[in-house]
Amino acid sequence: MAKKSTTEFVCQNCGATYMKWQGKCDSCGEWNTIVEEKQGGEGFSNLNTKSKGKMIDFVSLSGSSEALSRTHTNIKELDRVLGGGLVSGSAVLVGGDPGIGKSTLLLQLTASIANLPNNPQCYYISGEEAIDQVRLRAKRLGLENSPVHLASATDVKDIIATLEKSDASVVIIDSIQTMYLDGVESTPGSVSQVRACSYELIKLAKKKNFALFLVGHVTKQGSIAGPRVLEHMVDTVLYFEGERGHQFRILRAVKNRYGATDEIGVFEMQDQGLVEVENPSALFLAERQGNISGSCVFAGIEGSRPVLVEIQALVSPTSYSSPKRAVVGWDSNRLSMVLAVLEARCGLSLSSQDIYLNIAGGLKISEPAADLSVAMAIISSMTNKPLPPDMVIFGEIGLSGEIRAVNQPNLRLKEARKLGFNNAIMPASLKKDKKNTNYDISIHEIGNVQKLVNWFN
Ligand SMILES: Nc1ncnc2c1ncn2[C@@H]1O[C@H](COP(=O)(O)OP(=O)(O)OP(=O)(O)O)[C@@H](O)[C@H]1O
Ligand SMILES: [Mg+2]
Ligand SMILES: [Zn+2]
Structure with a gap:
């Protein structure tokens, strides 16, 4: 019988283990990260197969337990x-x-x-x-x-x-x-x-x-x-x-x-x-210059609190065979999706344009609710027409071009109002929320990306 091997080959990047060395880790795709390591050691209590296990007690879900301190x-x-x-x-x-x-x-x-x-x-x-x-x-x-x-x-x-x-x-x-x-x-x-x-x-x-x-x-x-x-x-x-x-x-x-x-x-x-x-919103917006094309303010939610950030886009004719796409602070796949929807549903021609996208201030955004702001920033840069400086934007874009509702619109609007914004572009909500009107902010509801282009005419 083969003796149980005492070494294993471990990927230093993701922790995947292998029986023998290989150049590329199958699990994370990295090269030259697999290193031979001795197994076990004192750190781990090895399972002793000879001794029998004890019975464990099961209890009900209810019952008193100490409150977290x-x-x-x-x-x-x-x-x-x-x-x-x-x-x-x-x-x-x-x-x-x-x-x-x-x-x-x-x-x-x-x-x-x-x-x-x-x-x-x-x-x-x-x-x-x-x-x-x-x-x-x-x-x-x-x-x-x-x-x-x-x-x-x-x-x-x-x-x-x-x-x-x-x-x-x-x-x-x-x-x-x-x-x-x-x-x-x-x-x-x-x-x-x-x-x-x-x-x-x-x-x-x-x-x-x-x-x-x-x-x-x-x-x-x-x-x-x-x-x-x-x-x-x-x-x-x-x-x-x-x-x-x-x-x-x-x-x-x-x-x-x-x-x-x-x-x-x-x-x-x-x-x-x-x-x-x-007040992070005030900080992220501190260096914003109004009336510049390609810039808009996204009303986002990070965890439980609203955060307003500036989204900047720059669209310029490409001099490469395949146009450049560079993103800082957002998901580049998400950008590709938004671009594809804009091309397919709004007839915009972006394949000959380099596109740069930046979330100002170094914040990383993962919310799909930023789709609409990204789309607006891109169209604004393309048409070289600035958006009103006192406007916030949020909404998710679906593949058929529909603008989808996002969570906690009221919290976003409230924060925008607090920071002096007077206009908001947001998804058309099916259920009219009466509370929205209380924020003293003009709301422009958009149901579909086709309507976006109208903003710049
Ligand atoms: N004398 C200084 N005055 C002002 N800021 C300083 C000074 N020294 C260090 N810093 C700031 O502190 C940062 C380093 O902080 P710190 O050592 O806590 O980082 P770290 O994440 O623990 O780094 P490492 O990965 O090296 O352990 C520097 O990048 C710099 O911004
Ligand atoms: Mg350190
Ligand atoms: Zn790996």
Whole structure:
């Protein structure tokens, strides 16, 4: 009988495993990401097939269980993203591009919690930076007097032994890719190490009931480096995003077992660290210049709150054999769809035009409700006719050219009104909502993309 192999080949990008080496990962399509790794190790309790399993007890769904204990971090934007505060015993993965501000955010978070009146014990363990570097940052942020326990360590066994004896409330591991467990025979940052270290740390967090934050690096493709499995192991996954050169940073929940996803927190990176932005719409529209063709304002919803952003399009005759399409902040497939609908239903000829689309301010939008604003920005640029500067637009476009209703139109209108907009183009709603008229904003309902072109005549 063949001896059970003790090594496996693991894709460092997505975590897929293979029996033998191959150049390309079938699962994620990346080249040269598959690396040989030793299996198992002390990090994982191997199933002992000889001992019999115990019986498990089943209970009913009803019954008393402890209410979640949430700590308010004093950083409102962060509390919002976490679903209303930090849950004890939860594991949170924070991903983001290099230098985006992960360490800054988490240092501010620990300091903020450590300063709460009930004296929660906060531990900041850096595997990436030396003590002095973290101290320098703390000094720059004016946090050097906060009662945070700081250490520079990478051996998970030591970390666990130390935390076992502590009464930690919050533990930060910066970053999980620098941690290693002795029993696992592969380099720090490899899929097996990341998985094993996270497993042990999360187990301890549940046992000792502290909130655990793991910092995770992000690959070029924008997913957290190493195993996708890490995202399954934790309770909450937060992405810290932002465009280089912009001050704005957006913290987004992409998974949350204790709250809604797609909730965002908006920060501004300043010398003294990250500052909360209370009114993101005003910030995103700050640099807008009215009366310019190709620009329009989209009234969007991010999580539970409305956010107005400027959408900019530039359409110009192409000098290539196939026209260029470049998108920043939106889905390029979605753009292709909108363009196809405009060509097919409005008779616009776009195949000889380069099209650039930009969401101003560095926000990434995933809502289909932006379709209509994108279409309007494109037509406005093509015809070189500006839209009224006090107009917001939202609506989803279907393949037959129909404009579909989107969720929470009232919230969008209310925010628009608050920021001084007087006109709104939106889907024609079948059920007339009387409340709409209360916002003191003129509503122009559109049922089909064919009507869009009329706006520019
Ligand atoms: N002296 C400074 N003054 C102002 N801003 C600074 C200063 N030093 C750093 N920053 C800001 O902080 C950012 C780096 O933050 P931070 O180290 O928290 O990022 P990170 O996501 O942890 O990076 P890494 O991936 O390297 O760990 C820089 O990009 C810069 O914007
Ligand atoms: Mg860092
Ligand atoms: Zn892969």
